[in-house]
Amino acid sequence: MSPHTSVLTLDEVSIEFGGITALDGVTFDVRAGQICGLIGPNGAGKTTLFNCITRIYQPSGGRITWKGDDLLKVRPHALASAGIARTFQNLALFGGMTVFENTMAGGSSVKGGKRQMRDRAWALIERLELVDVADHHAAGLPFGTLKRVELARALMSEPQLLLLDEPAGGLTHSEVKELGDLIVSLRDEFGFAALLVEHHMGLVLGISDHVVALDFGHKIFEGTPAEVKDNPAVVAAYLGRAA
Amino acid sequence: MELFLERLISGLTNGSIYALLALALVVVFRGTGTLNFAQGELALFTTFVAWWLTTQSIPVWIAIVAALVLGFVMGALIERTLIRPVQRRNDMAVLIVALGLFTGLNSLAGLLWGSETKIMPSPFPNGLDDYVSIGGARLYFDALGVWGALIVLMFLMTLLFKKTKIGLHMRAVADNPESATLAGVRTSRVLAIGWGLSGAIGALAGVLVTPLAPQQLGLTTMFSIFIAASAAALFGGLDSLVGAIVGGLVIGVLEAMLTGYISIIGGSLQQTSALIIIVAILFVRPNGLFGTQKLVRV
Numbered sequence: 001m002s003p004h005t006s007v008l009t010l011d012e013v014s015i016e017f018g019g020i021t022a023l024d025g026v027t028f029d030v031r032a033g034q035i036c037g038l039i040g041p042n043g044a045g046k047t048t049l050f051n052c053i054t055r056i057y058q059p060s061g062g063r064i065t066w067k068g069d070d071l072l073k074v075r076p077h078a079l080a081s082a083g084i085a086r087t088f089q090n091l092a093l094f095g096g097m098t099v100f101e102n103t104m105a106g107g108s109s110v111k112g113g114k115r116q117m118r119d120r121a122w123a124l125i126e127r128l129e130l131v132d133v134a135d136h137h138a139a140g141l142p143f144g145t146l147k148r149v150e151l152a153r154a155l156m157s158e159p160q161l162l163l164l165d166e167p168a169g170g171l172t173h174s175e176v177k178e179l180g181d182l183i184v185s186l187r188d189e190f191g192f193a194a195l196l197v198e199h200h201m202g203l204v205l206g207i208s209d210h211v212v213a214l215d216f217g218h219k220i221f222e223g224t225p226a227e228v229k230d231n232p233a234v235v236a237a238y239l240g241r242a243a
Numbered sequence: 244m245e246l247f248l249e250r251l252i253s254g255l256t257n258g259s260i261y262a263l264l265a266l267a268l269v270v271v272f273r274g275t276g277t278l279n280f281a282q283g284e285l286a287l288f289t290t291f292v293a294w295w296l297t298t299q300s301i302p303v304w305i306a307i308v309a310a311l312v313l314g315f316v317m318g319a320l321i322e323r324t325l326i327r328p329v330q331r332r333n334d335m336a337v338l339i340v341a342l343g344l345f346t347g348l349n350s351l352a353g354l355l356w357g358s359e360t361k362i363m364p365s366p367f368p369n370g371l372d373d374y375v376s377i378g379g380a381r382l383y384f385d386a387l388g389v390w391g392a393l394i395v396l397m398f399l400m401t402l403l404f405k406k407t408k409i410g411l412h413m414r415a416v417a418d419n420p421e422s423a424t425l426a427g428v429r430t431s432r433v434l435a436i437g438w439g440l441s442g443a444i445g446a447l448a449g450v451l452v453t454p455l456a457p458q459q460l461g462l463t464t465m466f467s468i469f470i471a472a473s474a475a476a477l478f479g480g481l482d483s484l485v486g487a488i489v490g491g492l493v494i495g496v497l498e499a500m501l502t503g504y505i506s507i508i509g510g511s512l513q514q515t516s517a518l519i520i521i522v523a524i525l526f527v528r529p530n531g532l533f534g535t536q537k538l539v540r541v
Contacts, residue, residue, distance in 0.1 A: 054425060080427030092422035094415050105415045109427025114408070157427055 006031045007193055008071075008161055013052060013062035014217075022048045024217040025062065030161065030210075035187060035194045037208030037225070039201070041237055044214040046197045047089070050165055053195070054086055055079060066161075081109035085154035086163035091146050095139035099130055099149050102138050106156030124152045128182075144175045151182075155190065162192045168200040176200055180207045205229070213237065248380030250503040251496065256386040256455065257471075258495020259393040263448035264472035265479065265487035266400070267441035272481050273417035274437035275326065277337045281344035282445050283469030285321075287462070288348045289314045289442070290449030291356050294363045294460055303364045310446045318442020319435045326438070327431070353462050360461035365454030389451050393488070396444065400484060413437055417482070448472075467514055471498075478521050480534020489532065494521070 006029035013026045023045045030036045038046050051057045053064060055076040064071040066082060074082055085106070093102050103121040110117070125134050128148045133141055138149060147167060154162055164183070168176045180203050187194060198204045204211065205225040213221035213228065215237040221228065228234055264282060271279045293310035297303050321344065329336040367373075367388035374381040404410040415423040416433045424430050452468060453460040475494050479486020494517050502513040525531065 077424045077427055077429050079425060086425060092419050094418035096418055097414055101411060105411055106426050108412060
């Protein structure tokens, strides 16, 4: 797939909860192999947008297409086999299972023999430097480690699009830097596109190829990371408008 | 000493049955989050079918296998057709459906086979002389068979949950259904298999307990066993397989010892007194002995 083809397309996506419009006609693309950063203040609709893509919410208007097909017709458990994987803001690992088993569970949608799956899981565990904790239960491991376990589980399904929901949340300054480098190097290695929802501006601007900003359910900006910092609408949304 | 050993043997045998049925309850609870009130009656119904097959001169082993298969099919069908549609609307409704099944299956068994008690043949040699002597106490082969069945089942379940893909999926769904779905696990199929599995395990408990004494198969047979089994599952923490087994054995032995050594308890209070001790334990450990403590990130 050429790097400029758009794989995920959102076209005028809207959703309301009661009287509140959480997303109002949001339109943008994510291209193959691209890291797209999605920013916006609390309540801007970032997680709602994620939940629409992962089929937890059904948008009331607009279309979401994935590689040309209507994503809103795909059942949630079929997302992984369609090539979409996600990580969660507060982590959604299987606490009672080991790191290795968590990684294996990510491969539920992949065809292949048990041997092949185990080899693949071990390769990812090595790649993400989890070998020492592979037999530990996920519950009780440090937060930073668990973020890598979630990445391993997500990569197990061989995704073409990785949805990262606030990966930097709860990490220390130096961990955020490492995570950013890790995401970029994994992208270079595996070639997936990523949609990154994040509050940590340093991380978003550091690793994204393209940035979309939301505020109160509207798209207020789309462009390169370099352009974001000078954009008056984004600055106003984050810092408040001058009185 | 002999008396003590005989009470221990009888306690462990009853306890193994409680443990089996408790395992069935735990498998459903882990997947669906509800206590299946109909578990005991499902076991009763499949046991009646096994008994009926033996009256049609079918060998008892084949009848038992048929009962297990029927248990699996009925469990999976119940999940598909009755539990899933109501659970989407209301968790409480699942309990009501299970209660409906409880009375429904019992009545159906009564309608088909009448209310008089039946003699379920044993798959193990169970003559008066079929025992080994341990320290003077008699350990009958059919009791030994029940223990063996529990041990084999424990082994198979461990294999299933630790070594197979479907087992991994069942644990993933029990742990975090939403996350499992997004990882590509077909949650609905996993749930149906879980109910089927518990139906088969329940059937096994039924066909093993009823031959232990003559005239054991009747419409009320499973009531007290189900109560003991649900107490065992609670005692173990409701989501722990090991807990269900330990819980079942503890209740079985407690019952046998209390009845044997405290004459005032006699036959009528045995279950009550065992349950009182369990309530006392749950005061100290509300999550049961092996239950997972729920920690929520706020």
